Amino acid sequence: MIEVGAAARDAALLCSDMHLGDHDPRTAALFLERLDAHARGVAHLFLLGDLFEAWVGDDQPDAAAQALIERLAAFAATGTRVWAMRGNRDFLLDVPFPADAVPRPAASFGARTGAVMLDDPCTVRLFGETVLLAHGDALCTDDEAYQRARALARSPAWQRDFLRRPLAERLRIAGELRGESRRVQAARAMDDIDPGDVNPAAVDAALRAAGARSIVHGHTHRPACHRWQLDGAPALRRVLPDWHADGAGGAARGGFLRVDASGWSTLGP
Numbered sequence: 001m002i003e004v005g006a007a008a009r010d011a012a013l014l015c016s017d018m019h020l021g022d023h024d025p026r027t028a029a030l031f032l033e034r035l036d037a038h039a040r041g042v043a044h045l046f047l048l049g050d051l052f053e054a055w056v057g058d059d060q061p062d063a064a065a066q067a068l069i070e071r072l073a074a075f076a077a078t079g080t081r082v083w084a085m086r087g088n089r090d091f092l093l094d095v096p097f098p099a100d101a102v103p104r105p106a107a108s109f110g111a112r113t114g115a116v117m118l119d120d121p122c123t124v125r126l127f128g129e130t131v132l133l134a135h136g137d138a139l140c141t142d143d144e145a146y147q148r149a150r151a152l153a154r155s156p157a158w159q160r161d162f163l164r165r166p167l168a169e170r171l172r173i174a175g176e177l178r179g180e181s182r183r184v185q186a187a188r189a190m191d192d193i194d195p196g197d198v199n200p201a202a203v204d205a206a207l208r209a210a211g212a213r214s215i216v217h218g219h220t221h222r223p224a225c226h227r228w229q230l231d232g233a234p235a236l237r238r239v240l241p242d243w244h245a246d247g248a249g250g251a252a253r254g255g256f257l258r259v260d261a262s263g264w265s266t267l268g269p
């Protein structure tokens, strides 16, 4: 299990839902600038899904993606451990191409960044506390159509079939998935225009299964810190914000959670 806090000066930074891509260079620039400001010297960086607006495979031809990849590689080279989880937008991140796909990317996302992929959910130890990390979409169990689409898009057969297609075709399909044809089942798997909220019973079940009382997730774009009683003891759900350089009212939104020996803090965009 990942252990943060073995050294007293350890610190971890967590974020999600940057939705980076060439469609929005301002948000990409904002995120990279804030990442530089806050992640320097941090021992662990956790990216909890939807790093990218879309990801059609590790040959994604995207200047914003390339910029983040180079930045992550630079952090990894200076000793920061970079951990990445797939979201519903970038569920093909670091998924190996089938052996008969032509051409195949020269290097995977993980190889290019030094990032290690995390299962969703996964349990980590943060300064002695067992914390469940998740993107959050799997906890939105009220949306049954979404969960069916999610299962399909995570199936090895669907992913093999998709990654075997030429890049131009994958990009065209991804574009269509975001356009009119949301009736296509796989389109629902990427749809988070209104992501809905997590189901409280699903959160309780996930915490019980992990033996944790604390969870951090993104996806819902509803940043908060929720406290409640789980089986007679306090439980905590920290929700990460999504990022946008031009949010409501023209203000930038986004932010990190940071945890170190002195506790948790929120760092604004």
Ligand SMILES: [Mn+2]
Residues within 6 Å of the ligand: 017, 049, 050, 087, 088, 089, 135, 137, 192, 195, 218, 219, 220
């Ligand atoms: Mn999401």
